[in-house]
Amino acid sequence: MRFFALGLVFLTTLAQAPRPLLVGGEVGQALYPGGRGVSYGEVRLIARSLGLALWQGKGQVGLGLGSRYKVFPLVENEAQAAARGTAWKRGQEVFVPLRPLSEALGLEYRAQEGILLQLPWARLVGVERRPGQILLRFSREVNALVEGNSVLFLLAQGEGAGLSQEARGLRLTLETPPSRLYYPGGGQVVLEWGPPARPRPTVLLDPGHGGKDPGISAGGLLEKDLTLDLARRVAARLPNARLSRQGDETVPLEARLSLAQAASVVVSLHATQGSAVNLYLPKARSTPLAQNAEALLASAPAEQAALLKVYAGDPRRLAEALEKAFSALGIVLARAEGPYALTDIPGAGVVLEVGVERLKTPEARDQVAEAIAQAIRTYLE
Numbered sequence: 001m002r003f004f005a006l007g008l009v010f011l012t013t014l015a016q017a018p019r020p021l022l023v024g025g026e027v028g029q030a031l032y033p034g035g036r037g038v039s040y041g042e043v044r045l046i047a048r049s050l051g052l053a054l055w056q057g058k059g060q061v062g063l064g065l066g067s068r069y070k071v072f073p074l075v076e077n078e079a080q081a082a083a084r085g086t087a088w089k090r091g092q093e094v095f096v097p098l099r100p101l102s103e104a105l106g107l108e109y110r111a112q113e114g115i116l117l118q119l120p121w122a123r124l125v126g127v128e129r130r131p132g133q134i135l136l137r138f139s140r141e142v143n144a145l146v147e148g149n150s151v152l153f154l155l156a157q158g159e160g161a162g163l164s165q166e167a168r169g170l171r172l173t174l175e176t177p178p179s180r181l182y183y184p185g186g187g188q189v190v191l192e193w194g195p196p197a198r199p200r201p202t203v204l205l206d207p208g209h210g211g212k213d214p215g216i217s218a219g220g221l222l223e224k225d226l227t228l229d230l231a232r233r234v235a236a237r238l239p240n241a242r243l244s245r246q247g248d249e250t251v252p253l254e255a256r257l258s259l260a261q262a263a264s265v266v267v268s269l270h271a272t273q274g275s276a277v278n279l280y281l282p283k284a285r286s287t288p289l290a291q292n293a294e295a296l297l298a299s300a301p302a303e304q305a306a307l308l309k310v311y312a313g314d315p316r317r318l319a320e321a322l323e324k325a326f327s328a329l330g331i332v333l334a335r336a337e338g339p340y341a342l343t344d345i346p347g348a349g350v351v352l353e354v355g356v357e358r359l360k361t362p363e364a365r366d367q368v369a370e371a372i373a374q375a376i377r378t379y380l381e
Helices: 001-013 043-050 078-084 098-105 223-235 255-259 288-299 302-311 316-325 362-380
Strands: 018-021 028-029 040-042 054-058 060-065 067-077 089-091 093-097 108-111 113-117 120-132 133-138 144-147 151-153 163-165 169-172 179-183 188-192 203-207 241-244 265-272 277-282 334-338 346-357
Touching: 018 043, 028 040, 028 043, 028 067, 028 302, 040 043, 043 054, 043 093, 043 113, 060 093, 060 098, 067 078, 067 093, 078 089, 098 108, 098 113, 133 203, 203 223, 203 255, 223 241, 223 265, 223 362, 265 362, 277 316, 316 346, 316 362, 346 362
Parallel strands: 018 113, 067 089, 203 241, 203 265, 265 346, 277 334
Antiparallel strands: 018 028, 040 093, 054 060, 060 067, 089 093, 108 113, 120 133, 133 188, 144 151, 151 169, 163 169, 179 188, 277 346
16 A cells, blocks of 8 residues: 555656647647646747747736637746646746647647647638738638738648748738738638728627526516517617527527627626616726726827727726716616626626616616617717
8 A cells, every 4th residue: 555655646746747848840848837737838939839929918928829819817926826727937938828728729739748739730711802901711710920011821821822832831922011910710811901991889788588597577577578678679779789689598608708709888688676777897807908998098099099999898987878877867876896707898898787667668668778878879979
């Protein structure tokens, strides 16, 4: 028994010793901070070898591939990093946990005698050329670099007019460099020339519950029916509004959150007993754009600030608009803050809970819907 216990200790120690790390064509070391068996790799090696975008801010580090990215909180304490799964700063080097990074960016992760981290080369699927725009589709997300009058798509291969294959990837030669380059998702890369078209803000109305989840019941009225009816009335007053569900259906939180991430304004509608109207705001916001929105808006030129407001929302300003609109009906909103999933988004997200006493008749719902729509219009203007 003693020999067996010693063997276990030996195997545990061996498993947590540094192991070879093969990233693309480069070799480094996989470290195991805190002896917890979680493999970590150095971020500059990973970014360089796999053509990933790398950025580091105060207390965080991120890696990106096209429209996908992963941001880690950054700490210097080895035990804390291992326990929380955060990035770990050791001297001048920064290490990140390899498996969560691989899952977020779609990398190939294999653990054998060493750790293998790979990104298969992307294949060009199609090219669409339009006035002022070129859209390229790849078999997976890619990163692109503008270099002079050309764009290099890292770790990508393909054929076509103006395209040439290089060791680092696929190069598209152009007459003039693009004014903008962005990643809509799904392996797409868009190149554009000329002044940007001003985006139209999008509004997501999220009727709470639905399908198998009826919510509360009061006086024969179900919350899922009240919220859907109210959302439809609000949407009828706003040209750019959409609903997270169109009927009596079950929509998972993940699907609602996916829609919310792309919206400028999100109002999640719920009902509660009585006549109170409650407004819930995010206490903290985790997305990089949301965290830095206030500073960016304060320093950006007017044209850029107008664009930022479409994507970097201010839930406090939206809350103030709602409070003002409801006060015109003689209703005082009770405000609270907390970790609500649908409010932790780049845009402005709030949860609005309306007492069923204020939703009993179609006329009453019209009043509430007009107040919500007016608040959203005020916020967007």
